Amino acid sequence: MTKIKTITALSSLSDARLASEEIHRQLNHDDIGFILFYCSSAYSLPTLALSMQALFDNIKVAGCTTAGEISCAGDQQHSIVAIGFSTNYFSISAELIESMAGFDLLDAQKTINRLSEQCSSKALTPIKNNTFLLTLLDGLSFEEEHFLASLNSAAAGIPHSGGSAGGDDNLSNTHVYYNGQFYQQAAVVIMVSTLCPFEVFNCHHIKRATEKLVVTKVDAHSRTVYELNAEPAALEYARLLNLEVKDLGPTVFSLNPLAVKVGGEYYIRSIQKVNETDLSLTFYCAVDIGIVLTAVEMDDILHSLSAKLMELSERYGKPELVLACDCVLRRLEIEHKNLNTQIQALNSEYKIAGFNSYGEHINGIHLNQTFTGVYIAGGANE
Incomplete structure (x- = not known):
């Protein structure tokens, strides 16, 4: 098999089981050790959960529902976008917090310690300077600010990006997913240690x-x-x-x-x-x-994002992947101004994959109407 760093998969099939099977076919590679996915809440979530668990029974999987999906093919709706990470380049640990209410600094410190131990045990690279955090939170929990502040205090400078789960229908039906089940009022914290150069960033206009x-x-x-x-x-x-x-x-x-x-x-x-x-x-x-x-x-929504991505590419070279959390209201602006074609070209050029969120996270801060992401360098696979 060809050596890979990441694989991005997309399915627009409306049936949850068939869509998950298509994702499985696209991510079928021996090197994949962790899968991150974003899905429309229009799917039958119980069916999708069961199917994903059965198909990826030996791989840890985390994800969330969305207000729209983002892929190299452009902005999507009623689809699943998934990213598989190679164990040759990424050491990834994840933990579910079933209720964000009452999550305090002590809880955060224990979470960070457990995630660090799991990442370190895989021994790809030292944790200190080659690690970032991803957070997926229920976007209608009203708990994001307190949760993120506690987590950021415990993270001791580890850069952090993420987004709040969205929903397709009337500001409801927001879930996070962890190893076989969708949850509400919950959070998934993911620690990523990598051999690839990266930068956590955010952009607004x-x-x-x-x-x-x-x-x-x-x-x-x-x-x-x-x-x-x-x-x-x-x-x-x-x-x-x-x-x-x-x-x-x-x-x-x-x-x-x-x-x-x-x-x-x-x-x-x-x-x-x-x-x-x-x-x-x-x-x-x-x-x-x-x-x-x-x-x-x-200002111009397209120019601000394009300029930021160009700046990052000049510093790090061609991207392997840009993990994105982009506010649902930015998506509405793009659609209102008929910029979908230009956004699709940008997504393709910079290998952007992610979702439209009900809130964005950057280094412990909960934001709106922002593009937050992780620019992972790498270019062509070796």
């Missing part, structure tokens, strides 16, 4: 800040803002855009985001939905009383 809005009434736990500037939140946001509340929806949210300023940088806090009964706004990320949300003007 904020151009400049405009008007400021103060959160004056909120339920922080549910991330629901009732008032902005002491006015009903949806009314105030609609006023900002010169729109009616009835005109607000996902595409409007994607094109007109709000952001918070932290350490001199703006981070988007994307709106998830309007609650028509009380004109409140529910967000994908944490919001709290008194924070200032700033309306931001967006």
Whole structure:
């Protein structure tokens, strides 16, 4: 068999069992020691879980549901994208946290220690400088910020990327997968030690800040803002855009985001939905009383990502793989602006594989409307 580093597989078959069998055929290589997959929540998840477990019974498998899948063939929907990692280049360990609620620094430290021991036992390369973390979290858990902060403190500088599981239908049905079963309110933490050069990175396309809005009434736990500037939140946001509340929806949210300023940088806090009964706004990320949300003007979404990937390729050479978590609202913007063909070309050129998420993770921070990823160098297989 040809020596490989990674293999990326894609199936658009609608039947869960047939799709998983197609993924298995594409990933059928003796060197594969770990599989990461992203799937549409439109599949029968119990059927998919059973089939994946039976087909890959001797390989550890982790994954999550999505708000869209990303492959070298372009952005997908109602499909499965999977990546197989060779044991010759990657030492990978993974652990399921069945409930993110109450996950504290001690839990995080124990998790990191166990993952490190498992990676070290495979002895490909020293853990310290050749390792990154991937996180897959339930995207409707409301626990991401606390979980990621605890994990990042325990990780002691290990770079970290990831995404929150998405769903295809009405902001529901989000799951993570670990060794034969889908879970809700759960997390999968993956440690990857590799011989390949890599860089964890993120990219957004904020151009400049405009008007400021103060959160004056909120339920922080549910991330629901009732008032902005002491006015009903949806009314105030609609006023900002010169729109009616009835005109607000996902595409409007994607094109007109709000952001918070932290350490001199703006981070988007994307709106998830309007609650028509009380004109409140529910967000994908944490919001709290008194924070200032700033309306931001967006730059060219394609140029910002292309420039970042070009910069990485100049530094590391041709990619073996770019593992991607890209916000679902960025996907909506791409579709609204008819940029699918250009994105497909970019995905193909840089070997991008991943999913559209309900939130992105970078070094302990939970973000929205961002592309986060791991650029894994390697180029042609040796």
